Amino acid sequence: MATVTNPRTDDSALSRRAFLSVSAAAGGGMLLALSIPQDADAAVALASSESHPEKDAALNAYVTIAADNTVTIMSKIPEIGQGIKTSLPMIVAEELDAKWSDVHIVQAPLDKVFGMQFAGGSFSTPMNWDLQRRMGAAARAMLITAAALEWKVPESDITTSQGKVLAKDGRSLTYGQLAAKAVKVIPPDMSKLLLKDPKNYELVGKSVGGIDSPKIVVGQPLFGIDVNVPGMRYAVFQKCPVFGGKVVSANLDEVKARPGVLNVFIVPVVASTGLPDGMAMGLQSGVAIVASSWWQANKALETLKVVWDEGPVASQSSAGFAAKAQELSTQVPHKVIRTDGDPKGAMAGAAKVIEAAYSYPFVAHSPLEPMNTTASVVDGKVQIWSPTQYPALGRTLTAKTLGIPEDAITINVTRCGGGFGRRLGSDFMVEAAMIAKLQGEPVKLLWNRNQDLQHEFYRPGGFHYFKAGLDAQGQLIAFTDHYIGYANGPKASNSADLAPAEFPAKYVKNLELSTSTMQLGVPTGPMRAPGSNAHAFVFQSFLDEVAHAAGKDPLQHLIDLYAEERVAPPPPAKGPPGGGPFGNLGPPFSGKRAQGVLEQVRDTSGWGKRQLPSGTGMGVAFYYSHLGYFAEVVQASVAPADGTIKVDKIWVVGDVGSVIINPTGALNQCQGAVIDGISQALGQQITINRGRVAQTFPEYPLLRMYQAPQVEVNFRLTPFPPTGLGEPALPPVIPALCNAIFAATGKRIRKLPIDTRQLKT
Amino acid sequence: MSYTINVNGTSHTVDVDGDTPLLWVLRDTLDLKGSKFGCGMGLCGACTVHINGKPTRSCIAPISTVGTSNITTIEGVGTSETGKRVQDAWLKVDVVQCGYCQAGQIMSATALLTANQKPTDKDIDDAMSGNLCRCATYVRIRAAIKLAAGLPTTDSREV
Numbered sequence: 001m002a003t004v005t006n007p008r009t010d011d012s013a014l015s016r017r018a019f020l021s022v023s024a025a026a027g028g029g030m031l032l033a034l035s036i037p038q039d040a041d042a043a044v045a046l047a048s049s050e051s052h053p054e055k056d057a058a059l060n061a062y063v064t065i066a067a068d069n070t071v072t073i074m075s076k077i078p079e080i081g082q083g084i085k086t087s088l089p090m091i092v093a094e095e096l097d098a099k100w101s102d103v104h105i106v107q108a109p110l111d112k113v114f115g116m117q118f119a120g121g122s123f124s125t126p127m128n129w130d131l132q133r134r135m136g137a138a139a140r141a142m143l144i145t146a147a148a149l150e151w152k153v154p155e156s157d158i159t160t161s162q163g164k165v166l167a168k169d170g171r172s173l174t175y176g177q178l179a180a181k182a183v184k185v186i187p188p189d190m191s192k193l194l195l196k197d198p199k200n201y202e203l204v205g206k207s208v209g210g211i212d213s214p215k216i217v218v219g220q221p222l223f224g225i226d227v228n229v230p231g232m233r234y235a236v237f238q239k240c241p242v243f244g245g246k247v248v249s250a251n252l253d254e255v256k257a258r259p260g261v262l263n264v265f266i267v268p269v270v271a272s273t274g275l276p277d278g279m280a281m282g283l284q285s286g287v288a289i290v291a292s293s294w295w296q297a298n299k300a301l302e303t304l305k306v307v308w309d310e311g312p313v314a315s316q317s318s319a320g321f322a323a324k325a326q327e328l329s330t331q332v333p334h335k336v337i338r339t340d341g342d343p344k345g346a347m348a349g350a351a352k353v354i355e356a357a358y359s360y361p362f363v364a365h366s367p368l369e370p371m372n373t374t375a376s377v378v379d380g381k382v383q384i385w386s387p388t389q390y391p392a393l394g395r396t397l398t399a400k401t402l403g404i405p406e407d408a409i410t411i412n413v414t415r416c417g418g419g420f421g422r423r424l425g426s427d428f429m430v431e432a433a434m435i436a437k438l439q440g441e442p443v444k445l446l447w448n449r450n451q452d453l454q455h456e457f458y459r460p461g462g463f464h465y466f467k468a469g470l471d472a473q474g475q476l477i478a479f480t481d482h483y484i485g486y487a488n489g490p491k492a493s494n495s496a497d498l499a500p501a502e503f504p505a506k507y508v509k510n511l512e513l514s515t516s517t518m519q520l521g522v523p524t525g526p527m528r529a530p531g532s533n534a535h536a537f538v539f540q541s542f543l544d545e546v547a548h549a550a551g552k553d554p555l556q557h558l559i560d561l562y563a564e565e566r567v568a569p570p571p572p573a574k575g576p577p578g579g580g581p582f583g584n585l586g587p588p589f590s591g592k593r594a595q596g597v598l599e600q601v602r603d604t605s606g607w608g609k610r611q612l613p614s615g616t617g618m619g620v621a622f623y624y625s626h627l628g629y630f631a632e633v634v635q636a637s638v639a640p641a642d643g644t645i646k647v648d649k650i651w652v653v654g655d656v657g658s659v660i661i662n663p664t665g666a667l668n669q670c671q672g673a674v675i676d677g678i679s680q681a682l683g684q685q686i687t688i689n690r691g692r693v694a695q696t697f698p699e700y701p702l703l704r705m706y707q708a709p710q711v712e713v714n715f716r717l718t719p720f721p722p723t724g725l726g727e728p729a730l731p732p733v734i735p736a737l738c739n740a741i742f743a744a745t746g747k748r749i750r751k752l753p754i755d756t757r758q759l760k761t
Numbered sequence: 762m763s764y765t766i767n768v769n770g771t772s773h774t775v776d777v778d779g780d781t782p783l784l785w786v787l788r789d790t791l792d793l794k795g796s797k798f799g800c801g802m803g804l805c806g807a808c809t810v811h812i813n814g815k816p817t818r819s820c821i822a823p824i825s826t827v828g829t830s831n832i833t834t835i836e837g838v839g840t841s842e843t844g845k846r847v848q849d850a851w852l853k854v855d856v857v858q859c860g861y862c863q864a865g866q867i868m869s870a871t872a873l874l875t876a877n878q879k880p881t882d883k884d885i886d887d888a889m890s891g892n893l894c895r896c897a898t899y900v901r902i903r904a905a906i907k908l909a910a911g912l913p914t915t916d917s918r919e920v
Binding site: 079080081082083207209210212213214216217218219220221222223225226228234259260293294295296298299366367368369370415416417418419420446448449635648649664665668669671672673675676679697698702703704705706708710711 | 777778780781782785789790792793794795796797798799800801802804805807834835836839848851852855856857858859860861862863864867885886887889890891892893894895896897898899900901902903916918920
């Protein structure tokens with residue numbers, strides 16, 4: 001094991017404030033050079049608020065060691081089912097050489113000492129891998145220094161194992177025995193820490209069960225919906241079914257007379273927050289019903305009659321958008337976002353040209369725990385308990401909406417009953433805060449299921465009009481896409497943009513990507529693998545069409561396409577494809593890594609080697625998103641009588657770098673992601689009709705046990721830092737399924753969700 | 762109105778409207794938060810409890826219909842040998858992602874294994890398809906049920 005040496009042994013007690021500032025600065029700033037303001041007092045309070053404050057020693061913002069050897073590790077990122085509350089602390093514990101059974105993990109509240117705290121973009125692993133290693137290693141170094149001073153031996157004669165510091169001469173002390181002394185040593189230079197050689201890992205790379213699972217299987221209250229606050233009331237909030245509509249009047253007195261109802265009031269719209277992100281949409285107008293029980297509040301909705309001013313969005317509909325997209329497809333695109341070579345000339349000279357129009361609908365995230373938040377507003381101070389993926393945005397939005405400073409708001413982050421991007425929005429949080437303020441009592445706001453489905457930040461729909469030109473040898477020499485999506489004013493709607501680097505860009509000599517937009521009043525936002533979950537379907541399906549038109553094996557065709565970049569790389573885009581606003585977190589895209597997973601999934605799936613019965617087919621797709629490379633093969637059968645689709649099996653090969661931090665969690669994410677994708681393709685669709693959502697929950701089919709296929713996941717390890725797994729396994733499964741259906745039936749799926757009626761023979 | 766119900770072997774008298782679903786009595790009157798509200802329509806199964814051993818969607822079971830039946834919730838299911846075996850299998854297989862649906866899944870799985878000690882894949886499909894898992898942990902739910910039944914955990918469905 002690598003030994004961390006600390007050249008600066010100093011017995012003088014460094015003030016706790018100074019120390020924590022140092023460790024927080026080093027910890028937060030290393031990887032991304034993000035500016036992390038320090039708040040040492042907050043970190044002290046955090047580190048010591050759990051268990052035994054008088055005995056605990058906070059070695060840094062993440063690691064506190066108690067005299068009884070309990071190692072408390074703060075988990076900075078909201079847990080939404082992605083397993084981050086287990087996997088990030090594993091990294092800290094690994095470098096700390098803690099004994100896992102001594103580790104106690106605490107969900108960190110929102111605090112600037114932890115830097116950026118949000119669950120999104122599969123960023124948590126790449127943004128925190130190095131940080132978490134160093135926080136563990138720094139704490140370990142301080143324990144070693146403390147032992148060296150205690151024993152009066154050089155640090156190089158000291159090592160650590162399983163929560164103990166060991167001297168060459170056989171002496172040993174537990175971390176708990178040393179912690180109080182370790183707090184007083186000068187922390188090591190964070191940039192010079194020696195980290196473990198991964199081949200010596202004892203915990204990272206081993207499967208560790210979900211840290212909260214023992215509590216979950218016995219029904220302990222962990223979720224936002226489970227929060228109890230003394231004196232709490234229960235609320236529902238009815239907004240206009242038309243997005244952006246406002247209350248004109250309502251029969252408040254009649255509703256107030258219902259059993260258990262304490263108060264009914266109109267919440268005025270506070271729509272403009274000045275925040276740039278569409279997901280920070282301000283408080284919408286609606287009617288709040290506050291009751292002694294949630295059931296009574298929800299039941300009283302039956303009596304509620306509201307006169308709405310529906311506003312301008314009432315004229316929008318999915319059918320209208322589809323007709324408009326069709327019209328726009330015949331016109332010059334609004335904007336050309338990329339041109340390589342001479343796409344028009346090459347297309348004109350092509351031996352064969354194929355064209356296809358693809359589309360996909362709006363989709364709702366529908367996490368199983370409906371939106372909720374509990375809030376208490378007392379003397380201008382706001383306490384919030386919320387299942388949120390993005391507490392900081394919620395706090396900013398709440399502060400602006402209530403007109404109070406951010407530091408008057410405390411956000412307690414609860415476990416989330418699913419996220420998928422839905423809880424990056426904070427509409428439910430600001431509603432709860434405003435209702436609690438107006439009510440003057442603590443309030444738990446809980447949406448009912450139809451409200452949850454009908455007030456979302458939907459995955460935006462879109463329309464793509466493709467053209468591909470092949471030469472006489474079947475080589476793809478020209479490729480164009482006219483993407484017709486949605487915009488709010490001059491900007492693409494949230495998660496509706498198309499990156500100029502979208503594959504096959506750079507890999508085809510003559511290529512044009514262009515866009516046109518339609519103005520949308522429906523809120524949209526990121527859903528698991530935003531952008532990618534839609535673009536993978538259209539691009540990877542159309543490339544399958546290209547392979548078939550060229551008479552090539554679709555899997556080999558992809559491998560061949562990724563063989564070389566045929567266009568010099570343009571100036572770097574603002575982030576990796578499917579990335580986001582946080583810059584480049586990893587190495588640039590590598591065609592070789594794409595080929596690697598494709599080759600491996602060809603072998604694991606028995607691609608091209610298996611005898612399949614009639615009506616059964618295999619399809620393949622590859623997609624790179626969130627720094628992860630995923631190639632997937634789907635085997636599906638189609639019943640000729642009614643077109644029913646049965647997904648038999650999915651083979652997944654992923655490349656997310658050199659280390660799979662927690663294999664059981666990693667496999668679970670991939671298994672879930674691909675079945676999630678199948679669920680979308682088979683049945684999920686939100687239709688807008690007169691500015692409102694047409695579906696209720698029974699009309700929004702989520703995949704069930706009897707439809708769930710077998711899934712085989714393998715990882716290809718490559719020498720790159722590990723990256724996230726919440727998202728990248730999802731996108732390719734949808735085109736792989738559609739390509740399998742083509743292989744099974746000869747019928748091409750160009751529109752989601754899949755209409756099985758078109759598959760009848 | 763006053764109702765006396767029997768939950769996990771303990772008798773409770775509650776004063777609620779007669780149409781209040783059992784789920785809300787459990788969660789908000791008795792503070793048993795393990796049973797979850799997912800849809801309120803009996804479609805997702807997150808609220809599944811046992812009423813006299815039968816898996817029941819408590820979100821659509823009015824308290825007035827419960828009478829003196831024996832109600833078992835996720836908080837109490839571990840006292841039965843089968844329930845405990847299912848909970849242990851859930852941990853061993855590491856089923857959970859977000860965990861929100863898992864109380865309902867465990868209740869349905871325990872009812873299945875109580876009635877049918879060696880379920881086939883088809884039996885599992887039939888018993889478990891009323892329980893949605895939005896994280897789609899279905900592969901592991903299937904494996905955990907088989908583990909709890911002492912069956913090989915490999916997916917034996919034909920491909």
